[in-house]
Amino acid sequence: MQITDILEFLRRPASGSDALRSKLAEVAEAIPGAEAEAAKRAAERARKLLSASDREIEAIEKAEANAKRAVDRIRAAYSELQRRLDEAERAEARAALDAERADAERVATDAAERVRREYAKAARTIAGLVDDLDCAERRVADVNEKLVAAGRLDDLLRPVESRAIPEPEHVLAGPYKLAAASLPPAPGFCGLGRAREQAIVAGFVSEVIG
Numbered sequence: 001m002q003i004t005d006i007l008e009f010l011r012r013p014a015s016g017s018d019a020l021r022s023k024l025a026e027v028a029e030a031i032p033g034a035e036a037e038a039a040k041r042a043a044e045r046a047r048k049l050l051s052a053s054d055r056e057i058e059a060i061e062k063a064e065a066n067a068k069r070a071v072d073r074i075r076a077a078y079s080e081l082q083r084r085l086d087e088a089e090r091a092e093a094r095a096a097l098d099a100e101r102a103d104a105e106r107v108a109t110d111a112a113e114r115v116r117r118e119y120a121k122a123a124r125t126i127a128g129l130v131d132d133l134d135c136a137e138r139r140v141a142d143v144n145e146k147l148v149a150a151g152r153l154d155d156l157l158r159p160v161e162s163r164a165i166p167e168p169e170h171v172l173a174g175p176y177k178l179a180a181a182s183l184p185p186a187p188g189f190c191g192l193g194r195a196r197e198q199a200i201v202a203g204f205v206s207e208v209i210g
Helices: 003-011 017-048 054-149 193-202 204-209
Strands: none
Touching (some): 003 017, 017 054, 193 204
């Protein structure tokens, strides 16, 4: 690699990390060769110091000085390329994170706006379903109790929720049931279940709902 090629690259406008990384690798590969050339010139000067003429020594010393300068410049170029690469990687990482942040903010804004528009209405619908379900389940339980007392076990009514949302027979009832639904309060909706109870304790309902 010629030092002029390196200097020309460094004089160009700012490059991206890929180009800098590639050029840095090229420069790193060129350093051993440049150092070998400088060592060769130094050895030649030492070998001919007592046998060559002044003019020959001057030519050898000039070549040695050029070789040493080339090593210094390549090393300096390596350091500069490394500095620019570090700077470019930081800038690119920041730009990537900025873009990711902007995208996340867009998603968050859209989602928040949709929840603001639709949550209270949707929550009231769910709360209405839970209330209807609760009334129906209690009615079924009351009638089943009477059927059992009358010995009419074959006539027992099926639970209501399992009719709407079928479940495997081996699954035990649990907090995942619709009857155990928990919805936080929001403007236009007073809340449901445990979420409402916790919101009341926290003072959220009185502060936000009124």
